[in-house]
Amino acid sequence: MNVFRQEFKMNFKTALLWILVLCTLGLIFMSFLPLVQKDMKTFLKLMDNFPPALKAVMGIVTGTFSTPLGYYSFAFAFVTLCGAIQAMNLGVGIVSKETRDKTADFLLTKPISRTGILSAKISASIVLLAMTAIVYSVIMGFIIRSFSSGDIDIEKYLLVSVTLLFSQVIFYSIGLLVSVAARKIKAVLPVSLSIVFFFYALSAFAVTSESDKLRFLTPFQYFKPVYIIANGSYETAYLVTGIGIVIVSVLASYVWFCKKDVHSV
Amino acid sequence: MNIYMRELKAHWKSLLIWCIGMFFLIMAGMGKYSAGAAAGDNSMNQLMKEMPQSLQNLFGVGVFDLTIAVEFFAILYMYILFMAAIHAAMLGSGIISKEERDKTAEFLLVKPVSRRQIMTAKLLAALTLLAVFFLATYASAYGILSYYSKGAAFASDLMKLMASFAAIQLLFLSVGAFFAGIFKNPKRSVAAATSVMMVMYLLAVIADIVEKLDFLKYLSFFKYYDAKDILKRGYSPVYPVISVIVIAALIFCAYHFYQRRDMKI
Numbered sequence: 228m229n230v231f232r233q234e235f236k237m238n239f240k241t242a243l244l245w246i247l248v249l250c251t252l253g254l255i256f257m258s259f260l261p262l263v264q265k266d267m268k269t270f271l272k273l274m275d276n277f278p279p280a281l282k283a284v285m286g287i288v289t290g291t292f293s294t295p296l297g298y299y300s301f302a303f304a305f306v307t308l309c310g311a312i313q314a315m316n317l318g319v320g321i322v323s324k325e326t327r328d329k330t331a332d333f334l335l336t337k338p339i340s341r342t343g344i345l346s347a348k349i350s351a352s353i354v355l356l357a358m359t360a361i362v363y364s365v366i367m368g369f370i371i372r373s374f375s376s377g378d379i380d381i382e383k384y385l386l387v388s389v390t391l392l393f394s395q396v397i398f399y400s401i402g403l404l405v406s407v408a409a410r411k412i413k414a415v416l417p418v419s420l421s422i423v424f425f426f427y428a429l430s431a432f433a434v435t436s437e438s439d440k441l442r443f444l445t446p447f448q449y450f451k452p453v454y455i456i457a458n459g460s461y462e463t464a465y466l467v468t469g470i471g472i473v474i475v476s477v478l479a480s481y482v483w484f485c486k487k488d489v490h491s492v
Numbered sequence: 493m494n495i496y497m498r499e500l501k502a503h504w505k506s507l508l509i510w511c512i513g514m515f516f517l518i519m520a521g522m523g524k525y526s527a528g529a530a531a532g533d534n535s536m537n538q539l540m541k542e543m544p545q546s547l548q549n550l551f552g553v554g555v556f557d558l559t560i561a562v563e564f565f566a567i568l569y570m571y572i573l574f575m576a577a578i579h580a581a582m583l584g585s586g587i588i589s590k591e592e593r594d595k596t597a598e599f600l601l602v603k604p605v606s607r608r609q610i611m612t613a614k615l616l617a618a619l620t621l622l623a624v625f626f627l628a629t630y631a632s633a634y635g636i637l638s639y640y641s642k643g644a645a646f647a648s649d650l651m652k653l654m655a656s657f658a659a660i661q662l663l664f665l666s667v668g669a670f671f672a673g674i675f676k677n678p679k680r681s682v683a684a685a686t687s688v689m690m691v692m693y694l695l696a697v698i699a700d701i702v703e704k705l706d707f708l709k710y711l712s713f714f715k716y717y718d719a720k721d722i723l724k725r726g727y728s729p730v731y732p733v734i735s736v737i738v739i740a741a742l743i744f745c746a747y748h749f750y751q752r753r754d755m756k757i
Contacts, residue, residue, distance in 0.1 A: 417582050421578070428572075
């Protein structure tokens with residue numbers, strides 16, 4: 228419990244800062260909604276001259292972007308990116324910092340097993356990530372409400388927003404595995420940012436088709452807001468892959484950490 | 493010379509990983525390209541052209557002909573720039589601030605070399621690393637494009653894009669060096685450099701979707717080298733001029749402040 232409390236305290240301020248970043252980001256994007264909607268209306272008027280079949284196809288696409296929720300799902304990609312950075316920083320940092328700050332021997336000589344240490348660290352992180360996602364979702368919900376004229380579909384909004392936490396947990400577990408596997412990580416940011424941005428760039432390439440093998444390679448593509456809003460559910464295959472990644476990396480982290488030779492100097 | 497060699501040796505492994513990552517990214521991205529398949533009927537192309545510019549940017553269509561390999565590449569190009577930027581920003585800030593992070597600053601500064609010489613050697617090493625990354629990217633893009641373009645000319649377009657790639661690398665390297673020059677805390681300088689990069693990326697996205705906020709493009713290095721402008725809309729020489737001034741100012745400040753500040757020991 229002490230380890231849990233210590234980790235929570237140490238990372239609490241950073242988490243608050245990230246909540247601020249995520250909400251500001253969402254607010255900035257939502258504040259452009261009126262401008263985008265205006266552009267959209269001009270275009271819809273222009274489309275009157277086109278054949279009805281084409282109009283129907285384009286109408287679905289433009290329709291998504293002109294509703295607050297549809298536009299939010301576009302902005303949500305950037306929120307997820309920032310959330311992933313937060314989670315990855317936490318994951319890469321939380322174990323490796325003991326070696327970096329030379330506190331590993333202090334911690335490991337305490338009457339607590341390595342499994343206990345790792346469990347405390349993981350649960351502290353999960354609580355922080357969950358706190359981030361919940362506070363963000365609540366604040367963002369109010370922001371969206373204030374920008375939309377009518378009601379928004381709360382259930383679908385929550386379905387989309389809660390994927391922030393899912394993505395974060397996936398990235399967290401990957402970061403945790405990396406930090407446990409590495410002998411020593413000199414600095415957290417270069418490692419975590421490289422991994423996150425690599426996945427992000429990869430996800431940009433994986434958007435052309437729905438059933439794309441490439442999508443499995445990047446957690447940014449596991450929860451597509453467009454699909455969630457259209458169907459009101461998640462894509463099972465990707466949800467299962469995500470859970471699989473989390474379970475495998477957390478288990479591997481436990482095994483590795485318990486056997487690891489931790490250098491005290 | 494010793495410092496230069498030392499830095500190259502310290503960085504070659506991570507450089508290798510970056511080069512492999514870049515090759516993989518370009519390959520995965522271009523794997524989506526299939527000549528002729530994306531060609532819709534004419535009315536669709538016509539409709540795309542009539543879209544408001546913000547919408548075109550939103551969907552990433554309209555400007556580029558996706559049936560031509562090099563124009564398909566131009567769509568991926570934004571993310572390739574993004575990777576170059578993150579690499580250069582972290583390298584520029586890390587290569588200077590890591591002495592303080594690893595507590596080797598004292599050791600280095602008592603050697604019979606001036607701070608100016610240290611800075612010069614480190615920046616030259618960084619430039620060498622950037623050059624290798626540049627060549628690796630160029631070679632990967634060239635090889636993969638020549639496979640996909642099947643004889644169609646692409647060399648001059650690719651050269652234009654890669655020239656901007658180099659400019660982005662230099663810009664973000666100097667941003668990194670600037671922050672490492674002024675901030676005492678090594679963690680903060682890396683975080684500041686990467687935050688600048690993230691903010692600029694978001695500004696580029698916002699400038700893309702909201703036509704009214706077009707002036708934002710002057711605040712984002714990514715918009716200085718927009719593939720749409722370079723290949724299609726005509727390129728303004730204003731941007732390279734701004735870039736040179738910005739790089740010179742940042743590097744000057746990096747030298748200036750690094751020579752005067754206290755080291756964190």
